[in-house]
Ligand SMILES: Nc1ncnc2c1ncn2[C@@H]1O[C@H](COP(=O)(O)OP(=O)(O)O)[C@@H](O)[C@H]1O
């Protein structure tokens with residue numbers, strides 16, 4: 003046997019090859035996980051970007067004085083005026099079925115929009131009014147290129163005849179895309195072209211507010227007790243084990259608790275952010291306690307000794323000296339907990355925040371839904387147009403999530419060099 | 422003459438301060454006890470409703486029944502008016518999806534953890550770790566949406582192109598999404614565990630002329646095994662309790678099947694479907710959700726307790 | 741082949757840096773075959789650092805940089821063509837704190853032979869494990885519990901297990917970094933006796949902060965101080981007739 007360690011034997015070469023393969027396994031695993039993330043977020047963002055645009059159709063409406071009673075402007079049949087305007091534009095349409103599909107080009111919101119306009123400006127009565135109306139979801143999808151325009155007519159949303167009308171509207175410049183303000187300023191709707199996320203957003207904000215107001219104080223007080231006062235004994239061990247286990251209880255079980263106790267025993271209002279926030283508070287409590295304890299532990303003992311040394315009681319020491327120093331850390335933990343609560347859906351389903359709610363909630367006891375639940379509801383809707391709404395709502399949710407985590411990271415970075 | 426002046430450290434308002442501090446102290450303890458109260462609340466409320474359920478349906482029928490169709494009858498004298506509450510199809514469905522998820526997440530999560538802990542440069546680590554944290558932070562409703570929208574059709578297309586029949590909502594689609602969701606959980610826990618294996622063991626192995634892969638496979642992983650198995654148990658418990666992914670991608674059909682291409686349903690999906698929409702509170706149908714809930718709670722609790730015991734033991738060994 | 745008295749390890753102008761900080765300056769020394777060479781010096785003077793240069797364990801520390809030449813068996817080990825795995829099989833190491841693997845005693849000793857595919861059969865492996873344990877003077881104490889975890893042994897036994905594990909791979913050079921510093925006097929005496937035996941077959945370099953130990957076990961001694969090799973020569977010379985004032989101060993207990 004030679005003593006040389008430079009000439010590589012075949013067996014050694016095999017071992018090095020195995021080493022390379024092994025290292026690549028790790029790389030490939032990470033590549034798979036990261037590319038899944040990119041594909042998922044990327045495709046959803048791409049789908050959701052469509053929801054930022056809204057298609058509008060321009061119509062020339064004749065505000066026939068015979069149809070609108072000047073004394074009761076609000077009571078006129080504006081839907082009929084819209085239909086008339088459509089028929090005037092396409093006089094060749096006579097068959098009942100064709101008329102119906104022609105009316106389907108604009109959203110049913112058009113009548114309301116016209117109503118609002120005329121009520122605001124009664125002077126328009128008797129004149130012709132050129133006005134932009136929200137297109138129906140099907141037309142919107144067509145304009146965004148999401149629908150088939152060739153192939154078997156029976157399997158398409160739009161027949162060639164309908165496509166002809168739409169093309170003629172396009173040619174005269176009566177179809178345009180605008181930024182979809184309504185998506186961010188309205189609540190839910192059965193009509194995809196009118197549905198917005200504001201209602202769900204406000205619901206989520208209320209829910210998180212309740213969640214924070216409950217879980218933060220309770221969480222830090224529990225942490226202070228466990229970290230600063232609790233002696234090592236069986237009871238406190240039990241509390242500790244309990245908290246660790248609670249952190250791993252499936253979220254839906256908290257929903258069941260909320261349903262059985264908050265709704266059925268206490269009779270709190272169903273579907274309300276109050277109950278949603280309470281349930282999420284119980285769920286985030288362990289996270290907050292664990293983070294707050296870590297923050298307290300990071301405060302050097304010398305600070306406690308200094309305070310105790312000048313005659314402060316233990317409670318004074320903790321509340322005047324230790325807790326303020328640990329506060330940023332505790333807050334960071336709380337925000338991270340809130341961010342997780344933000345995405346929770348299952349427990350909210352249990353307590354009825356899954357209802358169809360059009361109005362923007364005005365308080366924590368009014369029925370509301372939450373962003374993730376809204377996503378769930380829209381994802382379940384058959385209309386093609388809800389697909390992009392769902393994706394857009396997901397993007398809103400993720401942006402919200404990122405903002406919260408960013409705040410947490412900034413807080414941590416700002417205060418972490420203190421000790 | 423008479424009395425000595427009071428010593429300066431005998432404060433007269435001592436009792437008042439004592440009282441105030443006592444109140445604060447009680448408040449602190451109460452807060453800590455809230456966590457215990459929540460657990461007790463969960464156990465009692467679930468047990469209470471489940472008790473009513475088991476007065477209507479025998480526990481043998483529940484645990485060993487093979488048919489799940491909890492619809493309540495329109496007329497009370499109808500055949501099968503009570504519905505069937507055999508939980509086996511749900512249990513099998515839950516286990517099937519969890520098994521698929523773990524089969525995907527375990528190799529990916531472990532390999533990622535090994536790479537992060539042993540191979541990655543600090544720079545690579547500082548990029549990859551946040552990526553995985555984002556993956557972990559994405560709400561499960563998003564995974565569910567993606568599974569239903571992209572993964573399921575993809576599997577169905579691939580399946581039919583090779584002549585397999587795939588349900589539109591397959592266990593596989595839900596399992597894949599759930600698997601990816603769990604990867605960061607396994608990788609971050611295992612990363613911690615691998616990092617806590619003492620450097621001296623690595624040195625010993627390198628000192629004998631082992632390659633890095635040999636050191637990892639034959640020294641580090643065996644030493645970290647208890648901690649890693651703890652993290653796998655926690656991940657399994659998460660998979661079993663996961664709700665939104667399965668609600669959106671696995672479906673409602675209570676098939677007793679272990680074929681990943683079939684539609685199956687899970688315990689959590691049924692809880693959601695039983696309790697959303699209109700409910701009469703005392704029907705067996707509604708109450709059965711709580712029986713499912715307590716079962717879910719017990720199973721995940723046992724897994725967690727074991728996992729935490731193992732991990733704690735592991736940490737004590739090397740601290 | 742009789743290599744007794746030949747130069748096994750030869751260092752020329754070795755400089756080692758941790759980041760910007762220089763830990764060793766211009767170390768030049770030759771270690772002879774089948775002798776025990778000890779490195780002594782106050783803590784932090786770079787003994788461990790130099791030891792780790794000899795089997796390139798320093799490569800595992802990102803910020804560590806080695807300049808100069810170190811030859812083992814005539815081959816520059818910092819040459820590109822050198823395979824670290826083969827090098828470390830040739831130059832074994834025993835660490836300051838006993839670090840048995842959390843495996844059985846048998847597996848601890850068999851580990852190195854297994855990864856290097858050194859045995860062709862199970863019985864050969866068992867024979868070699870027994871032989872290594874005997875040579876490490878541990879066999880009689882553990883022969884009935886080879887399947888028990890190595891971590892269950894006493895500190896002194898653990899360290900001898902680590903030595904058995906190292907010699908099982910049949911290195912030519914064994915590096916020992918304060919192998920007895922964590923042990924009680926009786927265990928230390930056993931290790932020293934063992935070192936005495938092992939020098940028949942191996943070239944041994946031992947770091948120690950105990951001058952008595954250096955005097956007892958080694959034939960050659962190198963004295964390090966603040967990253968410099970101050971004095972190197974026959975152990976008896978260093979202890980009875982130090983040339984440098986710093987060496988004299990150290991062995992009389994004035995520094996260190
Ligand atoms: N991993 C390291 N990173 C940075 N500096 C180190 C490292 N290891 C050792 N050093 C420094 O190198 C010098 C020599 O250390 P060492 O070789 O361990 O000394 P000895 O073994 O003689 O006590 C010391 O000043 C020490 O601080």
Ligand SMILES: [Mg+2]
Pocket residue numbers: 787788789
């Ligand atoms: Mg040292």
